[in-house]
Amino acid sequence: SAVISQKPSRDICQRGTSLTIQCQVDSQVTMMFWYRQQPGQSLTLIATANQGSEATYESGFVIDKFPISRPNLTFSTLTVSNMSPEDSSIYLCSARDRVRTDTQYFGPGTRLTVL
Amino acid sequence: AQTVTQSQPEMSVQEAETVTLSCTYDTSENNYYLFWYKQPPSRQMILVIRQEAYKQQNATENRFSVNFQKAAKSFSLKISDSQLGDTAMYFCAFKNTGTASKLTFGTGTRLQVTL
Known part of the structure; x- marks a missing residue:
């Protein structure tokens, strides 16, 4: 199984600023994903991070607000731009297993609080 | 579109006892995958178990x-012989076959294991 790390694990930010979250996988993977989990809720997919091309965003999420980079097969970043208190959530990185490509593993999450 | 329903928002079980969490889903597909993920207070999403729909064996x-x-x-x-460490949110998830298909999560069941 893929081992996924995220940085930072948590942060408290001011309204109007931006935060970039990093996600590192211990092996090359084809597909990486970013999710948002609001307090007490289930996971909502933000976008699929594509290596070498633009991310594919889900309905309700836009590139200007959540720019994503994926420079190689083991690393991705998610930026939360121009933050407001409504962006306070846990952000989780996920990757598909290289062998069992139907199975996804998750990073430990980044808890973001926007004041 | 696929939907996943977890009808038990919260459950409680005593240590060493057995508990069953329910999940139903809706799909018109014949081949797909089902998963249970566990999210303890540390918020790490952990894959608990995976089922391929074409396999009859549980x-x-x-x-x-x-x-x-x-x-x-x-x-x-x-969950048999429940342990205190089993205390967590449990999410049921569904995925169609095919690389383009995405995970669909249920709303989760909060399980509390008590002494």
């Missing part, structure tokens, strides 16, 4: 087993 992983009823579109998780 998946088991140590104290965790599933009761997969394909015709009824039911996928319940049984």
Whole structure:
């Protein structure tokens, strides 16, 4: 199984600023994903991070607000731009297993609080 | 579109006892995958168990087993000999075959294991 790390694990930010979250996988993977989990809720997919091309965003999420980079097969970043208190959530990185490509593993999450 | 329903928002079980968490889903596909993920207070999403729909045999992983009823579109998780460390949110998830398909999560069941 893929081992996924995220940085930072948590942060408290001011309204109007931006935060970039990093996600590192211990092996090359084809597909990486970013999710948002609001307090007490289930996971909502933000976008699929594509290596070498633009991310594919889900309905309700836009590139200007959540720019994503994926420079190689083991690393991705998610930026939360121009933050407001409504962006306070846990952000989780996920990757598909290289062998069992139907199975996804998750990073430990980044808890973001926007004041 | 696929939907996943977890009808038990919260459950409680005593240590060493057995508990069953329910999950139903809706799909018109014949081949797909089902998963149970565990999210303890540390917020790390951990894959508990995975079931392939074309396999009739129920998946088991140590104290965790599933009761997969394909015709009824039911996928319940049984935890035997419950331990305090099993206290967590449990999410049921569905995925079609194919690399383009995405995970669909249920709303989760909060399980509390008590002494």
